[in-house]
Amino acid sequence: MTSRISSKWIILCLVTLAVGCAKDEGPIFIPKAVVPGEAIDTAYFSTEVLPIFTQHCWTCHPDMSGLDLGANMAFSNLVNVTSTNHAPDIRVVPGDPMASVLWHKVSQSPTYGLTMPPNGTFLTDEELRTIRDWIEQGAYDN
Numbered sequence: 297m298t299s300r301i302s303s304k305w306i307i308l309c310l311v312t313l314a315v316g317c318a319k320d321e322g323p324i325f326i327p328k329a330v331v332p333g334e335a336i337d338t339a340y341f342s343t344e345v346l347p348i349f350t351q352h353c354w355t356c357h358p359d360m361s362g363l364d365l366g367a368n369m370a371f372s373n374l375v376n377v378t379s380t381n382h383a384p385d386i387r388v389v390p391g392d393p394m395a396s397v398l399w400h401k402v403s404q405s406p407t408y409g410l411t412m413p414p415n416g417t418f419l420t421d422e423e424l425r426t427i428r429d430w431i432e433q434g435a436y437d438n
């Protein structure tokens with residue numbers, strides 16, 4: 297009995313140690329866990345994602361880096377398109393934010409250099425969640 301209790305403590309200590317030593321890297325935005333049975337909040341490209349680009353990105357990206365984030369061009373410039381500066385990686389891989397250059401560029405990940413927008417401002421958690429949800433949900437032109 298006593299030995300069973302002490303082995304539980306050892307496991308607890310190991311887990312605590314492992315969590316404590318986890319590397320502090322990557323995007324600071326931590327997505328909310330998906331709760332089974334909870335309704336998914338659909339992210340719409342035209343009414344939710346595009347306005348973020350118009351507000352924060354379009355001053356530089358009618359063409360900077362070969363990327364047009366204007367209303368008529370943003371979708372076709374992003375989804376399944378090879379990055380200009382980070383080829384052969386893809387700007388938006390439907391369903392996979394971590395494989396998408398766009399996600400890394402906006403979420404303060406160091407993978408592709410400068411965080412967008414590169415002018416000292418950052419997208420809010422809400423805006424980041426919208427972009428991430430949209431990519432995760434299949435990056436539809438919805």
Ligand code: HEC
Pocket residue numbers: 348349352353354355356357360361363378379380381382387397398401402408409410412413414415419
């Ligand atoms: C002040 C100008 C400026 C603003 C505003 C800006 N960008 Fe950029 N962006 C750049 C420059 C310069 C590069 C090229 C250097 C680099 O890749 O970091 C770039 C590169 C990129 C790339 C990589 C393109 C490729 O395929 O090589 C993406 C994706 C991107 N920006 C997305 C965004 C998004 C999304 C926003 C808005 C949240 C944004 N940018 C706002 C200047 C800007």
